[in-house]
Each structure stands twice: as C-alpha cells, then as structure tokens.
Amino acid sequence: MSTHEGNYVDKTDSPAPQTFEIGLVMAGAISAGPYEAGVLNYLFEALDAWEQAKARTLGTSMQASIPQHKVVIKVVTGASAGSISAAIMAVAARYDFPHLSCRELGVRGYAGLSAREREQIDEVASHNPFFKSWVQDISIDKLLTTKDLDSPDSVVQSLLDSSSLLDITQACLSYQGRQVVHRPYLANPTRYLFSITNLRGIPYFLQLGSEQGVGLGMSMHRDYRSFTISYSQNAVATQIRGDDIALDWSPATAKRWQVLGMTAVASGAFPLALAPRPMTRVSSDYNYRFVVLPGDGAQPARAVRLQPNPLRTPVPEFSTFLIDGGTMNNEPLDLARQELAGLTSRNERSGLLAKRCILMIDPFPDTQAQGHDEPAGMTPVLTSVIGDLIGAWKNQARFSPQDLALAADEEIYSRFLIAPSRGNAAPSGLALAGGALGGFSGFLSRDFRQHDYLLGRRNAQKFLSHVFTLPAGNNLFDGLDLVHKQEGAKWARKGIKGIELPIIPLMDDLLPAALSGNRSNGKTEELSDWPFGIFQIESIRDDIERRMNSVIDHYIEHWNISWGRKILSKTLAMTLRGHVYDRIIVRIQEGLAAGGLNPPPRASAEKPAPTRHWFTKVDTDS
Secondary structure, three states, rough: OOOOHOEEEOOOOOOOOEEEEEEEEOOOOOOOOHHHHHHHHHHHHHHHHHHHHHHHOOOOOOOOHHHOOOOEEEEEEOOOOHHHHHHHHHHHOOOOOOHHHHHHHHHOOOOOOHHHHHHHHHHHHOHHHHHHHHHHHOOOOOOOOOHHHHOOOOOOOOOOOOOHHHEEEHHHHOOOOEEEEOOOEEEEEEEEEEEEEEEEEEEEEEOOOOOOOOEEEEEEEEEEEEEEOOOOOOOOOOOOOOOOOEEEEOOOOHHHHHHHHHHHHHHOOOOOOOOOOOEEEEEHHHEEEEEEEOOHHHHOOOEEEOOOOOOOOOOOOOEOOOOHHHHHOOOOOOHHHHHHHOOOHHHHHOOOOOOEEEEOOOOOOOOOOOOOOOOOOOOHHHHHHHHHHHHHHHHHHOOOHHHHHHOOOOOOEEEEEEOOHHHEEEEEEOHHHHHOHOHHHHHOOHHHHHHHHHHHHHHHHHHHHHHHEOOOOOHOOOOOHHHHHHOOOOOOOOEEEEEEEEEOOOOOOOOOOHEEEEEOOEOOOOOOOOOOOOOHHHHHHHHHHHHHHHHHHHHHOOOOOOOOHHHHHHHHHHHHHHHHHHHHHHHHHHHHHHHOOOOOOOOOOOOOOOOOOOOOOOOOOO
C-alpha cells in the first residue's frame, strides 16, 4: 500500500470480517434539504433498532435469527444543502433523539390543522434535530428580512437575507439530545467532507519548455474542506488525513466546530441568492491534493500530488470567499470513494464480494418525464442569456452520467441511489414539493417541507427493505440461519440472480407486513397529502417588495459614484422596480403552477409580445 503526503493512500485496508463500510453522499438540494433530513432520520432509526436487537439476542438461542454483521458509516460527504444536512448529522449522531414520523405529524399537512394540533406537533418536533433545522426553523419570511443590511458598514451580498441561516447553524451546533449514546455503526473517527467553491482559486503552474517561468497558469476553484469527528466515549480529536480539522466534544475544539458550521453554510450559499462566506485556512492544506493518472496497460494508475504555484500562493494562510459547492461538485462521490477505497483503487462491484458501497441521497436526480416547459437557450436576449448561463452551470455540475449509471445498474453493488418517488401518486413531474422554482419552492411553505420530510422517510423504508441489498451468498450473512435466506423469509428479496438480503435489515416494528410477506408488524410510512393550494402569494407580497426596495436603495446609496449619478440611478430604479416586482410575483405563480402546487395564475390582460423565431430549419434536401 503506497502512502502519500498527508497520510493519503493508494489503497485502503479491507474492512474487518463481517463488516460492511458505507460512504454517505448527500447531493445538493437547495430547499429540498427536508427530504435528506427525512432519509437520515429514518436511517438512524433503523440502525438504532437493529443494534438494539443484536444486543438483546447476543449469546442467546435467538442470535442466529438476527443478522449479526456490522455496518460502519466511514465517511460522509455533502454539497450545498447536502453539507448542511451532513453538519446536522455530525452533531445529532452523538445524542439520543426522538424520531418523527407520520404517526406524530399526520399526513394532512400543517396549515390546515387547528392551533392546538400545531402546538402539539411543534413541541414534539422541536426535539428532532433534522426536522427542527430543515422544516421548522427555515422559512421564506426569514430570508426576506433586512438584518444583513442594518449595519452602517454593510454591503449588499445577496438577494436574500442569509442571517437566519447563521442562527439555524448555531442552534444546530449547540444541540443536545436526551442523552449521549454510543452508536457502533459510526467509524471512530468519522470523516466529513464538504464541497465548496473557492472564488479566489488555488493557483497552479505547469512549466512548458526549457525557459524558466514560462508555461501555463491555472486556478482550481473546485474545493473541499474535511473534518474528523470522534464519537466514542472519552474520544480525543484525531486526524485521518493531513488536511483534516479534528473534532471531539471537549471545549478545546469548540472553535473548530464553528469552522464546520460555517463551511456547511458556505457550501450551501447558492450564487446571488445567498451570501458568500469568508474562509481563512492554512495554505499547507493545499499540499494534499492529488490527481490520478490512468494506467497504460503496462503500468497501473498512479496518484500524483498537485503542488500550488509558490509564487502566487500566500503563506501561511489562504483567505477567500466561498459559495455553493454544488456549482462545481454537486454530487461529491469522488471524495467518498477515495476515502473508502483509496486514491487509485475502487470498491468491489460484484454482489458476492462487495464489502463497501457509496450510498447517495439525491433529491434532484431527474426523471425521464421531467423537463422544462420553456427550454433554455432559445433567445439571445441579454437577460435571458444570463439566466440560461446560471442554469447551464447548475445543470452541468449535476451532470454525472457515469456515477448515476453505476448507481442505477442492478448488477453493481458498490453504489446505491435513494431519490424521491411518490410512485403513481405524483401530480406532476415532480415528486418533491420543494422541487419547483428551480428547487427553491420548499422555502415558501412549511407544508411543502413537511411533505418532503415524510417522503424521505417513506422512500428510505422501501429502499432499505427492497433496494439496499446483497446476494444471500455474500459472506456478510454467514452467521444468519439458512431459513432466513430462503424465498419467502421476511428479509429475503428476489434479485436478478437469486435471493438477496438487506444490508441494513428493518426490525419487526419498522418492517411493514406488506414488505415482509406478513411476517412482521411494522407500520408503513404513509404518503403525505400533496400540498396543493396551500401557499398564497399574498402572504409574502409585502415582504418581497420591502426586501427588493431595501437591496436596491442600499446598493445605490453605498455605490461609489457621484451624487448626480446616484440621483439618476434612483430615478431609473423607481421606474423599473415595479416591473421587476411584477415579474417576480408572476414567476413564482407560474413556477408553483408548473410544479403542481397551485392552480395556474390568471391570464394577463396585456397583449402578449409576438414570438420571434431565431432558428432556421435544417435543409434536409441538400
């Protein structure tokens, strides 16, 4: 095993016997974080129940009736809102907390409940860190305040006010559950990596030719920051790789926890909409970046360390502003795979031999039926091109056909994908209420977020039971009685090549009879009512106008131009802001209607502009 600088390795050690390692990947989600929260909450509930069942039966005659293998979450990676979900998990994983399902929340939503019913739900839900952060605490009214502009020296950083995100982050970092618990399925330490977009860029230089200092200069903006968290009792902060920030639960690492929180917020700072975040780190962190050179048949693939340009890299500290990591790496599977397998190695894909996998939670993988009512790139108008360009960047960052193909291939057992599905009950191409308006609609209504949270739990239940499986012949299941490996057994599933068993088995109180051939008594995670017609645009009209006016006025007032130009700018702004405000309202209404969340808006009385045709037909005769 070749070891590189910073303790990075070409190939990691194999998992211990009877152990299956998981790398969790949480893709960018924008306002669909509640879906990830629901999946994570159910995952913890299932793992906790299984560990308790193993402990109860250990050394008894019932031991062989419960799968006794181990599952270890070794690494967690996140992008954008996925990093925020990972940060919530990082803290919550230390504590016992109540799990929240449709039994507590119901399936009728939130807005239609009585005040007493809402109060009861709020009290119970406030103790679940995933639900509290992603469903209760965040909302559009908080994003439309002007706290970020109150300071005399403030500058306009974003269209929305990100102040509330900092408050939510602090609440998350200070969370303490009912008691500290030991979860043996978490690696000690567990490595967390958040993708970020580095606006300054890490400078590199490639020498070309013999003349010193002449060559090709490049900057890398696709960045990440890594942390290790020790969960065992009396754990001490321990690095795994050279660029890790090591955390434990002592006061000595309190400031480092703040770095984790701010990195997660920075990873979710969607360009223009949310404020960028400053970061200062030691420059030596960038000595641990590697590129893998493919083999040529005679020579195997090898890892080469990238060395920043010493003439342009500041030392000892590197400072920059960060924005949404999803703009460069929206599904950081590469970071998870390298931590699981090593820089140049890969995880075994055969079902009989698999010992590790990447499990990706992706709220926006897209489906064949989804598409845009108005395709981009159909007009050269400047404002449209700007919007299309931002959309192109976002979509290209999400485009990873090889990774998605591996996750979708039923014969590959090293990658699994859990994504939103309402089955045949989806009222539109979207399964998530937070999927409209380019993924921003979840901020508009708690009912939208609560629906997506419950959908995450429902999908996780079906996924763990029927999708997250290995062939029964994998030696992971050697300790299980043969009767539990036969067709018709409660955990047995018919795969493409025979009987398969779940990697994380659901215990009887979580496994519904419908999923076990009536051999268990768990309850199905019910499908929540689709939140149609819940959100009313009138509820935020004034907030939108107030925020828009404050941003425009503040920007002009602090613009370093002459008074004459300021007056001219204010006059122009007064003329245009009404039109801009109207377009924002119409865009929200149209987006919600397209997402199946509201009825179509009333047709405008204005005569539509004539359609201009920019393209010529292909001459098929020539």
